[in-house]
Amino acid sequence: MTEDQKLIKFQQRIDADEKIEPKDWMPEGYHKTLFRQISQHAHSEIIGMQPEANWVLRAPSLRAKKILLAKIQDEAGHGLYLYSAAETLGLDRSEMIDMLHKGKAKYSSIFNYPVLTWADIGAVGWLVDGAAIVNQTMLAKCSYGPYARAMLRICKEEGFHQRQGYEIMAKMMNGTEAQKEMAQDAMNRWWEPSLMMFGPHDTDSPNSKDSMQWKIKVESNDRLRQRFIDRTVEQAHHIGLKVPDANLKYNKETLHWETSDINWEEFKNVVNGNGPCNHQRLSHHIKCHNEGQWVREAALAFEAKQMSNPATIK
Amino acid sequence: MEINNNQFPQWEVFIQTKSGSPFEHAGSVHAADKKMALQNARDTYTRRNEGRSLWVVPTDCIVATTRDEEEEFFDPSLDKTYRKPNFYKMPKGTNNL
Protein backbone atom coordinates (compact mmCIF):
# COMPACT_ATOMS: atom_id res chain seq x y z
CA MET A 1 0.00 0.00 0.00
CA THR A 2 1.19 3.53 -0.77
CA GLU A 3 1.23 6.20 1.94
CA ASP A 4 -1.80 7.86 0.35
CA GLN A 5 -3.78 4.65 0.40
CA LYS A 6 -2.82 4.05 4.00
CA LEU A 7 -3.98 7.55 4.88
CA ILE A 8 -7.34 7.03 3.19
CA LYS A 9 -7.82 3.73 4.95
CA PHE A 10 -6.86 5.29 8.26
CA GLN A 11 -9.40 8.08 7.82
CA GLN A 12 -12.06 5.53 6.91
CA ARG A 13 -11.44 3.72 10.15
CA ILE A 14 -11.69 6.99 12.08
CA ASP A 15 -14.90 7.94 10.28
CA ALA A 16 -16.36 4.54 11.12
CA ASP A 17 -15.64 5.25 14.81
CA GLU A 18 -13.10 2.48 15.06
CA LYS A 19 -10.46 2.87 17.77
CA ILE A 20 -6.82 3.05 16.79
CA GLU A 21 -4.54 0.77 18.82
CA PRO A 22 -0.81 1.15 19.57
CA LYS A 23 0.67 -1.10 16.90
CA ASP A 24 -1.64 0.12 14.10
CA TRP A 25 -0.35 2.28 11.28
CA MET A 26 -1.01 5.95 11.91
CA PRO A 27 -0.03 9.19 10.17
CA GLU A 28 2.97 10.98 11.65
CA GLY A 29 0.88 14.01 12.53
CA TYR A 30 -1.61 11.87 14.46
CA HIS A 31 1.19 10.23 16.41
CA LYS A 32 2.87 13.57 17.10
CA THR A 33 -0.29 15.39 18.19
CA LEU A 34 -1.37 12.52 20.41
CA PHE A 35 1.97 12.15 22.06
CA ARG A 36 2.23 15.87 22.74
CA GLN A 37 -1.30 16.00 24.13
CA ILE A 38 -1.18 12.87 26.30
CA SER A 39 2.24 13.56 27.80
CA GLN A 40 1.23 17.16 28.49
CA HIS A 41 -1.93 15.88 30.12
CA ALA A 42 0.12 13.45 32.27
CA HIS A 43 2.50 16.20 33.38
CA SER A 44 -0.49 18.38 34.30
CA GLU A 45 -1.89 15.74 36.64
CA ILE A 46 1.48 15.37 38.36
CA ILE A 47 2.30 19.09 38.62
CA GLY A 48 -1.27 19.72 39.77
CA MET A 49 -0.56 17.80 42.97
CA GLN A 50 1.89 20.46 44.15
CA PRO A 51 -0.46 23.31 45.09
CA GLU A 52 -2.81 20.85 46.80
CA ALA A 53 -0.08 19.01 48.68
CA ASN A 54 0.90 22.37 50.06
CA TRP A 55 -2.42 22.43 51.97
CA VAL A 56 -2.44 18.94 53.48
CA LEU A 57 -0.89 20.07 56.74
CA ARG A 58 -3.13 23.12 56.93
CA ALA A 59 -6.46 21.41 56.16
CA PRO A 60 -9.03 22.64 58.69
CA SER A 61 -10.15 19.19 59.92
CA LEU A 62 -9.16 15.55 59.84
CA ARG A 63 -12.05 14.92 57.44
CA ALA A 64 -10.76 17.63 55.09
CA LYS A 65 -7.22 16.27 55.33
CA LYS A 66 -8.28 12.72 54.42
CA ILE A 67 -10.29 13.98 51.46
CA LEU A 68 -7.46 16.12 50.18
CA LEU A 69 -4.99 13.24 50.50
CA ALA A 70 -7.32 10.92 48.60
CA LYS A 71 -7.74 13.51 45.84
CA ILE A 72 -3.99 14.03 45.53
CA GLN A 73 -3.44 10.27 45.36
CA ASP A 74 -6.03 10.09 42.56
CA GLU A 75 -4.18 12.81 40.64
CA ALA A 76 -0.97 10.80 40.92
CA GLY A 77 -2.91 7.84 39.54
CA HIS A 78 -4.24 9.97 36.67
CA GLY A 79 -0.70 10.99 35.81
CA LEU A 80 0.36 7.34 35.76
CA TYR A 81 -2.61 6.19 33.62
CA LEU A 82 -1.65 8.88 31.14
CA TYR A 83 2.09 8.17 31.09
CA SER A 84 1.09 4.58 30.48
CA ALA A 85 -1.14 5.63 27.55
CA ALA A 86 1.60 7.88 26.13
CA GLU A 87 4.15 5.08 26.38
CA THR A 88 2.08 2.98 23.98
CA LEU A 89 3.23 5.51 21.36
CA GLY A 90 6.78 4.29 21.75
CA LEU A 91 8.49 6.71 24.14
CA ASP A 92 9.60 5.84 27.63
CA ARG A 93 8.36 7.66 30.71
CA SER A 94 11.88 8.76 31.59
CA GLU A 95 12.10 10.54 28.21
CA MET A 96 8.86 12.37 28.93
CA ILE A 97 10.08 13.49 32.33
CA ASP A 98 13.29 14.61 30.72
CA MET A 99 11.35 16.68 28.19
CA LEU A 100 9.36 18.28 31.00
CA HIS A 101 12.52 19.18 32.89
CA LYS A 102 14.15 20.65 29.81
CA GLY A 103 11.10 22.78 29.06
CA LYS A 104 10.32 20.85 25.85
CA ALA A 105 6.99 19.60 27.18
CA LYS A 106 4.37 21.76 28.83
CA TYR A 107 1.67 21.19 31.42
CA SER A 108 -1.61 22.99 31.95
CA SER A 109 -1.06 26.66 32.73
CA ILE A 110 -3.72 26.60 35.40
CA PHE A 111 -1.20 25.11 37.84
CA ASN A 112 0.99 28.16 37.55
CA TYR A 113 -1.43 30.16 39.68
CA PRO A 114 -0.93 30.18 43.45
CA VAL A 115 -3.38 28.47 45.81
CA LEU A 116 -3.48 31.12 48.52
CA THR A 117 -6.27 30.20 50.94
CA TRP A 118 -8.39 27.23 51.96
CA ALA A 119 -11.16 28.62 49.77
CA ASP A 120 -8.75 28.25 46.84
CA ILE A 121 -8.70 24.50 47.51
CA GLY A 122 -12.50 24.61 47.16
CA ALA A 123 -12.30 26.70 44.00
CA VAL A 124 -9.68 24.42 42.45
CA GLY A 125 -11.76 21.29 43.06
CA TRP A 126 -14.96 22.87 41.83
CA LEU A 127 -13.67 24.97 38.92
CA VAL A 128 -10.39 23.39 37.78
CA ASP A 129 -11.50 19.78 38.18
CA GLY A 130 -14.91 20.85 36.85
CA ALA A 131 -13.34 22.23 33.67
CA ALA A 132 -11.16 19.14 33.42
CA ILE A 133 -14.25 16.92 33.64
CA VAL A 134 -15.93 18.69 30.72
CA ASN A 135 -12.78 18.25 28.66
CA GLN A 136 -12.07 14.68 29.72
CA THR A 137 -15.62 13.46 29.15
CA MET A 138 -15.14 14.55 25.55
CA LEU A 139 -11.70 12.92 25.36
CA ALA A 140 -13.14 9.60 26.54
CA LYS A 141 -14.58 9.42 23.00
CA CYS A 142 -11.17 10.00 21.43
CA SER A 143 -10.12 7.74 18.54
CA TYR A 144 -6.96 6.47 20.24
CA GLY A 145 -7.89 3.43 22.33
CA PRO A 146 -5.38 3.70 25.19
CA TYR A 147 -6.13 7.43 25.68
CA ALA A 148 -9.89 6.92 25.58
CA ARG A 149 -9.67 4.08 28.10
CA ALA A 150 -7.49 6.13 30.47
CA MET A 151 -10.03 8.95 30.21
CA LEU A 152 -12.92 6.69 31.13
CA ARG A 153 -11.08 5.59 34.24
CA ILE A 154 -10.23 9.18 35.14
CA CYS A 155 -13.76 10.49 34.57
CA LYS A 156 -15.11 7.96 37.06
CA GLU A 157 -12.78 9.36 39.71
CA GLU A 158 -13.19 13.07 39.00
CA GLY A 159 -16.76 13.30 40.24
CA PHE A 160 -15.66 13.29 43.86
CA HIS A 161 -12.96 15.88 43.16
CA GLN A 162 -15.42 18.42 41.88
CA ARG A 163 -18.05 17.74 44.53
CA GLN A 164 -15.64 18.04 47.46
CA GLY A 165 -14.52 21.41 46.06
CA TYR A 166 -18.07 22.67 45.71
CA GLU A 167 -18.85 21.45 49.20
CA ILE A 168 -16.00 23.59 50.59
CA MET A 169 -17.33 26.64 48.71
CA ALA A 170 -20.92 26.00 49.84
CA LYS A 171 -19.83 25.62 53.47
CA MET A 172 -17.90 28.88 53.39
CA MET A 173 -20.79 30.70 51.73
CA ASN A 174 -22.88 29.50 54.65
CA GLY A 175 -20.37 30.74 57.21
CA THR A 176 -19.16 34.04 58.63
CA GLU A 177 -18.72 37.26 56.62
CA ALA A 178 -14.98 36.63 56.50
CA GLN A 179 -15.49 33.13 55.11
CA LYS A 180 -17.89 34.42 52.46
CA GLU A 181 -15.36 37.05 51.45
CA MET A 182 -12.63 34.45 51.24
CA ALA A 183 -14.79 32.22 49.01
CA GLN A 184 -15.70 35.14 46.74
CA ASP A 185 -12.06 36.17 46.53
CA ALA A 186 -11.08 32.67 45.43
CA MET A 187 -13.88 32.72 42.85
CA ASN A 188 -12.64 36.07 41.55
CA ARG A 189 -9.13 34.77 41.01
CA TRP A 190 -9.95 31.29 39.61
CA TRP A 191 -12.87 32.05 37.29
CA GLU A 192 -10.99 33.40 34.29
CA PRO A 193 -8.01 31.04 34.47
CA SER A 194 -10.43 28.11 34.51
CA LEU A 195 -12.09 29.41 31.32
CA MET A 196 -8.63 29.57 29.75
CA MET A 197 -8.17 25.86 30.41
CA PHE A 198 -10.19 25.11 27.26
CA GLY A 199 -7.52 26.78 25.13
CA PRO A 200 -7.77 29.47 22.43
CA HIS A 201 -10.90 30.23 20.44
CA ASP A 202 -11.60 27.76 17.65
CA THR A 203 -10.67 30.45 15.12
CA ASP A 204 -7.21 30.88 16.73
CA SER A 205 -6.47 27.24 17.29
CA PRO A 206 -4.35 26.03 14.37
CA ASN A 207 -4.13 22.36 15.43
CA SER A 208 -7.83 22.00 16.06
CA LYS A 209 -8.80 21.14 12.51
CA ASP A 210 -6.57 18.06 12.26
CA SER A 211 -7.44 16.98 15.79
CA MET A 212 -11.14 17.12 14.97
CA GLN A 213 -10.72 15.30 11.68
CA TRP A 214 -8.78 12.55 13.42
CA LYS A 215 -11.20 12.56 16.36
CA ILE A 216 -8.45 13.20 18.87
CA LYS A 217 -10.92 15.88 19.89
CA VAL A 218 -14.58 15.43 19.11
CA GLU A 219 -15.80 18.86 20.25
CA SER A 220 -14.30 22.30 19.82
CA ASN A 221 -12.69 24.45 22.55
CA ASP A 222 -15.40 27.09 22.47
CA ARG A 223 -18.19 24.58 22.70
CA LEU A 224 -16.68 22.86 25.70
CA ARG A 225 -16.00 26.21 27.35
CA GLN A 226 -19.63 27.23 26.88
CA ARG A 227 -20.82 23.98 28.45
CA PHE A 228 -18.62 24.65 31.47
CA ILE A 229 -19.84 28.26 31.74
CA ASP A 230 -23.50 27.28 31.61
CA ARG A 231 -23.09 24.67 34.34
CA THR A 232 -20.84 26.71 36.57
CA VAL A 233 -22.65 30.06 36.53
CA GLU A 234 -25.74 28.38 37.87
CA GLN A 235 -23.80 26.50 40.54
CA ALA A 236 -22.17 29.77 41.63
CA HIS A 237 -25.49 31.59 41.93
CA HIS A 238 -26.96 28.64 43.78
CA ILE A 239 -24.65 29.23 46.75
CA GLY A 240 -24.59 33.02 46.48
CA LEU A 241 -21.25 33.48 44.69
CA LYS A 242 -20.94 36.26 42.12
CA VAL A 243 -19.32 35.50 38.79
CA PRO A 244 -16.61 38.16 38.43
CA ASP A 245 -17.70 39.44 35.02
CA ALA A 246 -19.64 42.69 34.56
CA ASN A 247 -20.81 41.54 31.13
CA LEU A 248 -22.27 38.24 32.25
CA LYS A 249 -25.80 37.84 30.94
CA TYR A 250 -28.20 35.08 30.05
CA ASN A 251 -29.28 34.91 26.43
CA LYS A 252 -32.84 33.68 26.35
CA GLU A 253 -32.67 32.87 22.64
CA THR A 254 -29.58 30.68 22.70
CA LEU A 255 -30.19 29.49 26.29
CA HIS A 256 -26.53 30.20 27.06
CA TRP A 257 -24.70 32.47 29.47
CA GLU A 258 -22.62 35.13 27.69
CA THR A 259 -19.32 36.35 29.14
CA SER A 260 -16.62 38.93 28.37
CA ASP A 261 -13.80 37.84 26.14
CA ILE A 262 -10.84 36.27 27.91
CA ASN A 263 -7.60 38.13 28.51
CA TRP A 264 -5.56 36.22 25.95
CA GLU A 265 -2.45 38.29 26.60
CA GLU A 266 -2.30 36.87 30.10
CA PHE A 267 -2.99 33.39 28.76
CA LYS A 268 -0.02 33.60 26.38
CA ASN A 269 2.16 35.04 29.07
CA VAL A 270 1.52 32.17 31.46
CA VAL A 271 1.85 29.53 28.70
CA ASN A 272 5.21 31.05 27.84
CA GLY A 273 6.51 30.55 31.34
CA ASN A 274 5.85 33.91 32.97
CA GLY A 275 3.00 32.98 35.31
CA PRO A 276 3.31 33.49 39.03
CA CYS A 277 4.44 29.93 39.82
CA ASN A 278 6.01 28.51 36.63
CA HIS A 279 9.52 28.47 38.01
CA GLN A 280 8.51 27.12 41.42
CA ARG A 281 6.50 24.21 39.99
CA LEU A 282 9.20 23.00 37.63
CA SER A 283 12.12 23.39 40.01
CA HIS A 284 10.19 21.52 42.70
CA HIS A 285 9.55 18.64 40.28
CA ILE A 286 13.22 18.48 39.33
CA LYS A 287 14.29 18.59 42.98
CA CYS A 288 11.95 15.73 43.99
CA HIS A 289 13.01 13.68 41.00
CA ASN A 290 16.68 14.07 41.82
CA GLU A 291 16.15 13.42 45.49
CA GLY A 292 14.53 10.10 44.56
CA GLN A 293 17.71 8.92 42.89
CA TRP A 294 18.92 6.84 45.84
CA VAL A 295 15.52 5.14 46.08
CA ARG A 296 15.67 4.07 42.44
CA GLU A 297 19.23 2.85 42.85
CA ALA A 298 18.39 0.93 46.01
CA ALA A 299 15.37 -0.73 44.40
CA LEU A 300 17.42 -1.85 41.42
CA ALA A 301 20.24 -3.10 43.64
CA PHE A 302 17.70 -5.09 45.66
CA GLU A 303 16.28 -6.63 42.50
CA ALA A 304 19.77 -7.56 41.28
CA LYS A 305 20.52 -9.21 44.62
CA GLN A 306 17.29 -11.18 44.52
CA MET A 307 18.00 -12.38 40.99
CA SER A 308 21.48 -13.56 41.94
CA ASN A 309 19.98 -15.72 44.65
CA PRO A 310 17.24 -17.80 43.00
CA ALA A 311 16.10 -19.27 46.33
CA THR A 312 14.62 -15.89 47.33
CA ILE A 313 12.58 -15.41 44.14
CA LYS A 314 8.93 -15.98 44.75
CA MET B 1 20.49 18.61 35.82
CA GLU B 2 19.36 15.01 35.24
CA ILE B 3 20.81 12.33 37.41
CA ASN B 4 19.71 8.70 37.18
CA ASN B 5 16.48 8.90 35.31
CA ASN B 6 15.83 5.17 35.45
CA GLN B 7 12.10 4.51 35.63
CA PHE B 8 12.40 0.72 36.11
CA PRO B 9 11.08 -1.92 33.70
CA GLN B 10 7.49 -1.68 32.50
CA TRP B 11 4.78 -4.23 33.43
CA GLU B 12 1.30 -4.69 31.98
CA VAL B 13 -1.50 -4.92 34.52
CA PHE B 14 -4.53 -7.23 34.31
CA ILE B 15 -7.39 -7.05 36.80
CA GLN B 16 -10.04 -9.53 37.76
CA THR B 17 -12.96 -7.53 39.11
CA LYS B 18 -14.90 -10.35 40.70
CA SER B 19 -14.68 -14.05 41.27
CA GLY B 20 -15.09 -15.96 38.03
CA SER B 21 -14.75 -12.98 35.69
CA PRO B 22 -11.90 -12.76 33.17
CA PHE B 23 -8.68 -10.81 33.78
CA GLU B 24 -8.81 -7.58 31.81
CA HIS B 25 -5.99 -5.32 30.76
CA ALA B 26 -5.96 -2.06 32.73
CA GLY B 27 -2.72 -0.30 31.75
CA SER B 28 0.88 -0.49 32.83
CA VAL B 29 3.20 0.40 35.70
CA HIS B 30 6.94 0.67 36.24
CA ALA B 31 8.60 -1.38 38.95
CA ALA B 32 11.99 -2.78 39.89
CA ASP B 33 10.69 -6.25 40.78
CA LYS B 34 7.59 -8.48 40.88
CA LYS B 35 6.50 -7.48 44.34
CA MET B 36 6.81 -3.78 43.62
CA ALA B 37 4.96 -4.31 40.33
CA LEU B 38 2.00 -5.84 42.17
CA GLN B 39 1.99 -3.11 44.80
CA ASN B 40 2.21 -0.33 42.22
CA ALA B 41 -0.55 -1.95 40.19
CA ARG B 42 -2.75 -2.10 43.28
CA ASP B 43 -2.11 1.55 44.17
CA THR B 44 -2.57 2.76 40.60
CA TYR B 45 -5.49 0.70 39.34
CA THR B 46 -7.52 -0.52 42.30
CA ARG B 47 -7.95 2.42 44.68
CA ARG B 48 -11.71 1.93 44.67
CA ASN B 49 -11.98 -1.78 45.10
CA GLU B 50 -11.91 -2.42 41.33
CA GLY B 51 -10.17 -5.75 41.70
CA ARG B 52 -9.95 -8.92 43.68
CA SER B 53 -6.95 -10.34 41.89
CA LEU B 54 -4.10 -8.90 39.82
CA TRP B 55 -1.66 -10.12 37.19
CA VAL B 56 1.46 -8.24 36.20
CA VAL B 57 3.42 -9.27 33.12
CA PRO B 58 6.67 -7.72 31.84
CA THR B 59 5.65 -5.58 28.86
CA ASP B 60 8.37 -7.16 26.71
CA CYS B 61 6.62 -10.50 27.07
CA ILE B 62 3.41 -9.34 25.40
CA VAL B 63 3.15 -10.45 21.79
CA ALA B 64 0.37 -8.86 19.75
CA THR B 65 -1.16 -8.95 16.29
CA THR B 66 -1.60 -5.73 14.36
CA ARG B 67 -4.58 -4.28 12.59
CA ASP B 68 -2.75 -4.62 9.25
CA GLU B 69 -2.62 -8.38 9.54
CA GLU B 70 -6.11 -8.66 10.95
CA GLU B 71 -7.85 -9.95 7.80
CA GLU B 72 -5.23 -12.46 6.81
CA PHE B 73 -4.60 -13.66 10.34
CA PHE B 74 -8.21 -14.27 11.33
CA ASP B 75 -9.43 -15.27 7.91
CA PRO B 76 -9.43 -19.04 8.64
CA SER B 77 -12.24 -18.52 11.16
CA LEU B 78 -14.61 -17.01 8.61
CA ASP B 79 -15.59 -19.98 6.46
CA LYS B 80 -16.32 -22.66 8.99
CA THR B 81 -20.00 -22.19 9.57
CA TYR B 82 -20.24 -25.85 10.61
CA ARG B 83 -18.72 -24.67 13.92
CA LYS B 84 -22.00 -23.04 14.79
CA PRO B 85 -25.01 -24.96 16.11
CA ASN B 86 -27.49 -23.51 13.62
CA PHE B 87 -25.52 -25.00 10.71
CA TYR B 88 -27.26 -28.30 11.45
CA LYS B 89 -30.83 -29.10 10.48
CA MET B 90 -32.76 -30.99 13.11
CA PRO B 91 -35.76 -33.18 12.25
CA LYS B 92 -39.07 -31.41 12.81
CA GLY B 93 -40.34 -31.67 16.36
CA THR B 94 -36.95 -32.30 17.99
CA ASN B 95 -36.87 -30.69 21.44
CA ASN B 96 -34.18 -29.54 23.84
CA LEU B 97 -31.45 -29.62 21.20
Ligand SMILES: [Fe+2]
Ligand atom coordinates in the same frame (compact mmCIF):
# COMPACT_ATOMS: atom_id res chain seq x y z
FE1 LIG C 1 -7.05 14.38 37.52
Ligand SMILES: [Fe+2]
Ligand atom coordinates in the same frame (compact mmCIF):
# COMPACT_ATOMS: atom_id res chain seq x y z
FE1 LIG D 1 -9.06 15.70 39.68
